[in-house]
Amino acid sequence: MTKDTDEILAWVADIFETPLEKIRPETKRDEIEAWDSLGILTLIARMDEDYHILLTDEEIQRLRSVGDIIDFLHRRDANPGP
């Protein structure tokens, strides 16, 4: 199922316990206080639970902004992994 960008923004806001108005595609990782080591663990767990995606270490490292998360999920929509 294609993930709407607004849906992903709300999902990211929920994961990082941040008001939705502060979450934009251009928002960088270091601009989100809760995108710390615990935030990364939460992101990994929610990717698995909500989208059945097992993030690799490399994929985690490449996620540096909210837009990276949106692009990653859209690419996964187009090319579902194992």
Add this chain to the structure above:
Amino acid sequence: MRFLFVDRILSLEPGRSIEAERVFPGDLDFFRDHFPGFPVVPGVLLTEMMGQAAAMCLNAEDPEIGRGRAVLAQIRSASFRDWVRPDELISIRAEIRTNRAELATAVCSAGVRGSRVSTADLLFTFLPKERTAPDDRDEVLESFLASRGRVKDRSHG
């Protein structure tokens, strides 16, 4: 008071699920304050109790995984539906949902006399074995594994 809140493991499927028990004896000091004249087990201790049971389930996995001791990283949600009084037998159940090298999640519940009194959704990370004392051991888990003819290899993690 020791910070150990699981008395006995009833069943265990390492890395998947666990059933255990706990009684908070009425002579524990905190019951004087929580609450005067109406002693009940604090919700934070129920949450810790469920977390310790889930951690035992993860720690019972193959030591070759070598990821260390499971420790609570996040209480994702917790609910307390009824009072738990001193000396009541609490039945604990935890099911591991996500189980990876760097994290695990567990859905837990606690019940008294067949009624659910608390639930919790917990996230764990792992404390490397070299960060804990060389003689770190879990007597409750070891006792259960020994009773089933299994011994946890403490030389790994």
